[in-house]
Amino acid sequence: MSDAEPTLSVVVPAYEQADTLAETMTSVLSQHDVDLELIVADHSSADDTYAVAERFAADPRVRLLHTPAGGGAAANWAAVTHEARSEYLKLLPGDDTVLPGSLARQVALLAQNPAAVLVAGRRRIIDDRGRTIAPRRGLQGLDARMRGEDAVRQAVRSGTNPFGEPGAVTMRRDALVAAGGWQGDWSYGIDVATYIAVLRHGHFVRDDGVASTFRVSSGQWSVALADRQAAEMADLFAHTSDAVDRVTPDDVRTGVNRARRMARMRRLVYRAMALAPRKGGRS
Numbered sequence: 001m002s003d004a005e006p007t008l009s010v011v012v013p014a015y016e017q018a019d020t021l022a023e024t025m026t027s028v029l030s031q032h033d034v035d036l037e038l039i040v041a042d043h044s045s046a047d048d049t050y051a052v053a054e055r056f057a058a059d060p061r062v063r064l065l066h067t068p069a070g071g072g073a074a075a076n077w078a079a080v081t082h083e084a085r086s087e088y089l090k091l092l093p094g095d096d097t098v099l100p101g102s103l104a105r106q107v108a109l110l111a112q113n114p115a116a117v118l119v120a121g122r123r124r125i126i127d128d129r130g131r132t133i134a135p136r137r138g139l140q141g142l143d144a145r146m147r148g149e150d151a152v153r154q155a156v157r158s159g160t161n162p163f164g165e166p167g168a169v170t171m172r173r174d175a176l177v178a179a180g181g182w183q184g185d186w187s188y189g190i191d192v193a194t195y196i197a198v199l200r201h202g203h204f205v206r207d208d209g210v211a212s213t214f215r216v217s218s219g220q221w222s223v224a225l226a227d228r229q230a231a232e233m234a235d236l237f238a239h240t241s242d243a244v245d246r247v248t249p250d251d252v253r254t255g256v257n258r259a260r261r262m263a264r265m266r267r268l269v270y271r272a273m274a275l276a277p278r279k280g281g282r283s
Contacts, residue, residue, distance in 0.1 A: 006061070008036040008107055009084035009173065013067075013076035014094035018048040020215070025056050027097035033104040038062050040094070041080035044069035049094070074184030081182065089173040091166040095215045098167060099124075102211040106170040109205050113145065117175035117202030118195060120163040121211030128217045136210055138164040144206045148199030149246035156237045156251050159258025161192040167212035175201040188229045189236045196240055230263035
C-alpha cells in the first residue's frame, strides 16, 4: 500500500467463511476505475478463513488483521472499520460480493452529491449454493436524492430495510464516525440502525444499478428468526421516532404493521424452503 490515501475502503469482517471469502475478495480486487484498499479482519475463525485471505496478501491494496474472539459480529465490524483510512467506506460481509462497476459508480455518486452521506443500490439475493432467489431487490420508495430525514421516514414506513445489506451501501466515513459508528446495540438491525444514524448527518442518493449479492444461508431460513427480526424492527422504529422529528407515531404504526405482514410472509417462505429437497454441494 502506498502512503497516499485511497478513495474507498472496503472492509470485510470475516468469520468462518473459508468457503466464500476468496470470491468476496476477488469481487473487490477485480474492480476498475476506483482507488481502493481492502481490509479483511478474521474474527478468530476455527476454519481456514485467514489462510484464504493470505492468498491475496501480495496485492498492495490488501491488509489482513486478526481480531480477538468475543463481542460477536458488532465487535468485528467496529474493529475492521476502525482501520479504514479513506473518505468513503463500504462494509462487505465475507460471504457476499460486489458486482462489476458498482464501487466506482457509488463513489462517483457521493462525489457528485457533496451533501450526501450514504448511497445505496439494489442487490441480488442468492442462496447458499449461489442460486438467484431475487435478481433485483431493494430501494423501496426511495427517490434518487432525498434529505436524510426523509429517507429515514420512508425506511420506517416501509417496515423493512430499503437501503439493503452493507454490501449494497457506501457511506462517507466521517459521517459514520459522527454517528457513533456501527450501532451494535441492535442485534438484527445493526445495518439499518447505522444507516438511520448516518442519515441524520446528511442526504441520501440512490444507485439504480444492482450493486451486490447477498447470500441467504440455510441457517437464516428460520421462522423464529423472522419473528425476532420483526420485533426488533418495531423497537427500532419507535426509537427512531423519538430521535428524528420527521418520523411520526403514525409512520411507526404503518411500519410496524408492514413489518409484521412481511414476517408472516417470510414464515411461509422459510417453511417452504425447509421442506424443499436440497441436492449436491455448492455450485
